[in-house]
Amino acid sequence: MEWSHATAALLAGVIRANSQSRAATRAELRKSQFRAIRRRIDRDIGDVDLGAATLVSQFFVTRPTLYRMFEPHGGIGKYILGRRLTGVFRDLSDPSMAHRQIGAVLRRWGLQNHTAAGRAFRAAYGMTPLQCRSRAMDLHRAGALGDGAVFDIPSEIPANVAAFQGSIEPKP
Structure with missing residues (x-):
């Protein structure tokens, strides 16, 4: 019985670490996407069609995700x-x-x-x-x-x- 508790604890630790790792990876991916989107904006700022719809389609993010990314900047x-x-x-x-x-x-x-x-x-x-x-x-x-x-x-x-x-x- 004791072995199964130890195994369960070990397995729970691995799952928790894996979950934290995935969350960190997602956060890093969002930061990377944000930087890429900002570079695209700066590169093509003179394009009158530059806007949310263009960025959503180019960067394969949802409109709500794009809005959340730029919320700290007023949208x-x-x-x-x-x-x-x-x-x-x-x-x-x-x-x-x-x-x-x-x-x-x-x-x-x-x-x-x-x-x-x-x-x-x-x-x-x-x-x-x-x-x-x-x-x-x-x-x-x-x-x-x-x-x-x-x-x-x-x-x-x-x-x-x-x-x-x-x-x-x-x-x-």
Whole structure:
């Protein structure tokens, strides 16, 4: 009888370890998928069709799984929009891009509806795209920014917007 208790305990330990190992493997797989999806978003951010449906089909994850993955970032839509707005902000802040029309910059980052993009930009940065470009160019002309530098999020932007910006910035 004692042997069967020992065997049962050993078997239970193996099963428990195997179960923990599978859970760790699943968690690692989700992290890997998340990184791959983020790379895909960054690579094709200018694609107007980039969205949840595209990512679900490409990465063979369910829509709820995709939404759960990006929940800490405000959801997949907010994450993609945030990445696009970050790109627009950088381009508008870059003196070498001053010759490009604002509409062309928005389209470059996958934002086709200029009115909606302008509202989203203002909500994120506290200024319109035109104001952003003007401020950045003024700072460059004044020598406040070095060559190739872009200005940072203005300090007068509310903390919640700065927190939003931090949540969409790529982590090293």
